[in-house]
Amino acid sequence: MILTHEHKEIYNTAKKFVVEELNPHIDEWEAAGIWPAREVLKKMGDLGLLGITKPVEYGGLGLDYSYELMFAFALGNCRNGGVPMGIGVVTDMATPALARFGSHELKKEFLEPTIKGDRVCSIAVSEAGAGSDVAGIKTTARRDGDDYVINGSKMWITNGTQADWACMLCNTGEGKVHQNKSLIIVPLDAKGIDRKTKLDKLGMRASDTAMIFLDNVRVPRRNLVGQEGMGFMYQMIQFQEERLFGAASGIDGLTNIINETIEYTRQRQAFGQSIVDNQYVHFRLAELKTEVECLKAMVFQACEQYVAGQDVMMLASMAKLKAGRVAREVTDSCLQFWGGQGFMWETNVARSYRDTRLLSIGGGADEIMLGIICKMMGILPGKRKAAELKAKREAA
Ligand SMILES: Cc1cc2nc3c(=O)[nH]c(=O)nc-3n(C[C@H](O)[C@H](O)[C@H](O)COP(=O)(O)OP(=O)(O)OC[C@H]3O[C@@H](n4cnc5c(N)ncnc54)[C@H](O)[C@@H]3O)c2cc1C
Numbered sequence: 001m002i003l004t005h006e007h008k009e010i011y012n013t014a015k016k017f018v019v020e021e022l023n024p025h026i027d028e029w030e031a032a033g034i035w036p037a038r039e040v041l042k043k044m045g046d047l048g049l050l051g052i053t054k055p056v057e058y059g060g061l062g063l064d065y066s067y068e069l070m071f072a073f074a075l076g077n078c079r080n081g082g083v084p085m086g087i088g089v090v091t092d093m094a095t096p097a098l099a100r101f102g103s104h105e106l107k108k109e110f111l112e113p114t115i116k117g118d119r120v121c122s123i124a125v126s127e128a129g130a131g132s133d134v135a136g137i138k139t140t141a142r143r144d145g146d147d148y149v150i151n152g153s154k155m156w157i158t159n160g161t162q163a164d165w166a167c168m169l170c171n172t173g174e175g176k177v178h179q180n181k182s183l184i185i186v187p188l189d190a191k192g193i194d195r196k197t198k199l200d201k202l203g204m205r206a207s208d209t210a211m212i213f214l215d216n217v218r219v220p221r222r223n224l225v226g227q228e229g230m231g232f233m234y235q236m237i238q239f240q241e242e243r244l245f246g247a248a249s250g251i252d253g254l255t256n257i258i259n260e261t262i263e264y265t266r267q268r269q270a271f272g273q274s275i276v277d278n279q280y281v282h283f284r285l286a287e288l289k290t291e292v293e294c295l296k297a298m299v300f301q302a303c304e305q306y307v308a309g310q311d312v313m314m315l316a317s318m319a320k321l322k323a324g325r326v327a328r329e330v331t332d333s334c335l336q337f338w339g340g341q342g343f344m345w346e347t348n349v350a351r352s353y354r355d356t357r358l359l360s361i362g363g364g365a366d367e368i369m370l371g372i373i374c375k376m377m378g379i380l381p382g383k384r385k386a387a388e389l390k391a392k393r394e395a396a
Contacts, residue, residue, distance in 0.1 A: 001066060001300045001303065001304050003070075006063075006067065007066065007067060007070045008070075010049075010052065010067050010070045010071055010074075011070040011071070011073060011074050012074075013047060013049065013074075014049055014070070014071050014074035014075065015074040015077050017043070017044065017047060017049070017074075018074060018075060018077045018078045019077065021040070021043060022040070022078050022079075022083055023077075023078065023079050026078065026079045026080050026083065026206065027346070029080075029082075029083065029206035030080060030082070030205045030206045030351070032206070033198065033200075033205055033206070033208065034161070034162070034198070034206065034207075034208045035082065035083050035086055035206045035207065035208075037086055037120045037159055037162050037163075038120055038162065040083070040087070041087070041090060041117040041120060042117040042118065043117065044087070044117055045115060045116045045117020045118065046117060048061055049071060049091075050090060050091055050114065050115050050116075050117055051091075051111075051115030052067050052068045052071055052091070053065055053067065053068045053099075054095070054099050054111065054115055055099065055107075057107075058099070058107050058108070058111045058112040058115060059112050059115040059116055060099075060115055064307045065241070065244070065303055065306050065307050066303055066304070066307050068091070068092065068241075068245070069244070069248050069299070069300075069303045071091070072088070072092070072244075072245050072248035072249040073248055073249070073251060073252050074252070075087060075088070075249045075252075076248075076249050076250055076251050076252030076253040076254075076255075076256075077252050077253065077256065078253070079348060079351070080204075080205075080206050080351055080355060081203065081204050081207075081250070081253070081351075081352070081355030081356060081358070082203075082204040082205060082206035082207030082355065083206055083207065084249050085158060085204055085207050085249075085358075086158060086159050086206075086207045086208075088242075088245045088246070088249060089121065089122060089123055089158045089159050090114060090120065090121055090159070091245070092241045092242055092244075092245035093123040093158075093238070093241070093242040093245070093363075094121040094122055094123040094166070094167045095111060095114060095121065095167070096237070096238045096240075096241045096242075097167060097183055097225055097226070097234040097235065097237065097238040098110060098111050098167060098183075098185065098225055099111055100234075100237070101183075101225050101226030101227075101230075101234055102185075102225045102226065103222070105222060106185060106222065106223065106225065110165055110185050114165075119164040119165060120159055120162055120163045120164050121159065121163050121164065121165050121166065121167065122157050122158060122159045122160050122163040122165075122166040122167070122188070122210075123157075123158070123166065123167050123238075123242075124154040124157050124160075124166040124167065124168040124169070124186070124212060125137070125154075125168075125169045125235060126154065126155050126156050126157075127139060127152070127153060127154055127155050128153065128155045128211075131155070131156070131365075132364070132365055132367075132368050134169070134232065134235065135177040135178055135181075135232060136177070137152075137169060137170075137171065137181070138152055138171070139151065139152025139153065139154065139168070139169075139170045139171065139214065140152060140170060140171045140172075141170035141171070141172050141182065141184055141219070142172075143172075143221065144218075146220060146221055146222075147218045147219060147220055147221060148170070148172070148184060148218070148219045148220075148221055148223070148224075149216055149217065149218055150168070150170055150184070150186065150192075150214045150216075150217040150218075150219060151214055151215060151216060151217070152170070152214055153211065153212060153213045153214065154166075154168065154211070154212040154214075155211055155212075156199065156209055156211075156362075157195075157209065157210045157211070157212050158207055158208075158209055159207070159208060160188075160195050160198075160208060160209060160210025160211075160212055161195060161196070161198050161208040161210045162208060163188050164187065164188060164189070165185055165186060165187050165188055166185075166186050166188055166212070167183055167184075167185060167186075167225065167238075168183065168184050168185075168186045169181055169182075169183055169231050169232070169235055170182060170184055170231070172184075172228050172229065172231070173228070173229060175229070177232070178232045178233070179229050179232070180229060181229070181231035181232045181235075182224055182225070182227075182228045182229060182230065182231040183224075183225040183226070183231040183234050183235060183238075184219055184223050184224055184225065184231075185219075185223040185225065186214075186217065186219050186223070187219070188212075190217050190218065190219060191217065191218070192214060192215040192216050192217040192218070193212065193213070193214055193215075193217055194212070194213040194215070195210045195211070195212040195213070196210075197210060197211040198210055199211065202354055202357065203351070203353075203354030203355040203356075203357055203358060204354075204355050204358055205354075236313075239316075239363065239364065240306065240312055240313065240316045242363050243316040243317065243319065243320040243363055243364065243369075244299065244302060244303060244306065244312075244316050244319065244320075246320055246323060246359060246362070246363050247295065247298075247299050247302075247316075247319035247320050247322070247323035248299050248303075248319075250323055250327050250356060250359060251292060251295060251296050251299065251323075253352060253356075254288075254292050254295075254326065254327060254330045254331075254352075254356075255289075255292055256348075257330060257331060257334050257348065257349055257352050258285060258288055258289055258292070258330060258334065260334075260348060260349065261285065261334040261337050261338065261349065262276060262285060264337070264338055264341075265281055265285075265337050265338075268339075275337060281337055284333055284337075285337075288329065288330045288333055288334070291326045291329060291330070292326060292330065294322070294326075295319070295322050295323055295326045298315070298318060298319045298322055299319050299323075301315060302315035302316050302318075302319045313372060313376060314372070314373055314376040314377075317364075317369040317372040317373055317376075318369070318373060320359075320363065320364065320369050321366050321369035321370065321373070323359050324356075324359035324360030324361075324366055325360070325366070327352075327356035327357075327359050327360075328356070328357065328359075328360065330356075331349065331352045331353040331356050332353065334349050334352075335349045335350060335353050
């Protein structure tokens with residue numbers, strides 16, 4: 001991928017914002033268990049960073065995903081994972097389907113103010129009983145006149161205690177589980193919504209994560225994204241950007257952790273020499289750096305194909321899988337080389353170890369990524385068995 005002046009401009013603008021506006025406050029927000037989404041997003045909206053790939057008509061920059069990739073890379077310089085995740089929900093997780101399939105009126109009402117930084121949003125798919133198994137969600141949206149009436153609950157919703165609206169996956173029919181769902185834009189101040197429960201987490205501590213309960217919540221039917229019954233498909237498409245963002249936004253952070261570990265082990269002495277001078281240590285750091293570069297190359301490749309309009313289901317899943325695995329390797333090995341200091345709560349490597357653990361779980365666990373890759377390789381037994389059965393039937 002050839003990087004232009006504009007790519008570098010977006011990267012530099014976003015990195016400067018991270019360094020000057022986010023990093024000085026990260027410790028305070030980690031301790032508070034929440035980031036001031038409204039205040040931060042307003043500043044980012046003013047810089048034009050919240051709608052890089054979104055249509056110009058709604059305040060976006062109308063650029064292709066390679067520019068969003070630069071933004072995601074830059075966010076990796078934030079000294080925690082929770083704030084980039086909260087920002088990524090707004091730019092890459094809750095808005096792609098609305099931008100692509102939503103009506104003009106819906107985009108005017110929800111997308112435009114979100115790109116400006118005037119509204120905070122969430123993506124609400126997971127439920128207590130259905131995370132990996134998205135098709136198994138139980139929340140229903142029943143038609144009643146010009147409204148939907150929504151009942152159910154959503155679990156682990158990022159930005160959930162402070163968002164103004166959520167892009168929510170609901171069952172709108174009784175049919176097949178992949179054809180009975182819809183994405184609905186739900187204003188989170190609607191009557192019947194309870195989202196007070198902020199969850200206590202191992203990492204990503206500056207990001208608020210909520211349980212959302214919905215009791216006869218009325219939402220106008222015009223808040224439907226695209227067509228009714230297409231929600232599962234839209235969400236699978238929307239996951240592509242979520243997964244590309246997830247893979248890309250960790251990369252600079254991992255490089256920084258490796259660099260900080262080199263610095264620390266260079267000045268730390270044991271047995272009369274710097275820790276980094278042990279061959280095991282410097283070879284391992286070289287291996288980790290190599291892994292991060294491989295991940296970056298894969299992310300670039302997936303992005304290039306996505307921009308070219310190709311199906312990146314397999315590459316995006318591979319990049320997300322690889323990101324989770326590389327992050328676990330890098331943070332675990334680096335923490336080891338920091339010794340006791342690495343085990344201290346405030347140390348950057350310890351925070352990274354806690355925060356990046358989510359990469360292998362959120363937005364589709366590693367095993368779900370492996371299932372998708374197997375499916376696309378044609379080696380998922382279910383698909384093969386069905387094909388064998390079909391062939392047998394046709395032969396009989
Ligand atoms: C901090 C945080 C923030 C989150 N933010 C959001 C959000 O904003 N919006 C949202 O909708 N969701 C969000 N989630 C939910 C997240 O996407 C889910 O936790 C994730 O999809 C996994 O679902 P689950 O927790 O129900 O795990 P389960 O489905 O219970 O699976 C548990 C484990 O079982 C294994 N497993 C599952 N299925 C298979 C299989 N087919 N084959 C082999 N192994 C399998 C995997 O190891 C998996 O990790 C968030 C979660 C966390 C922790």
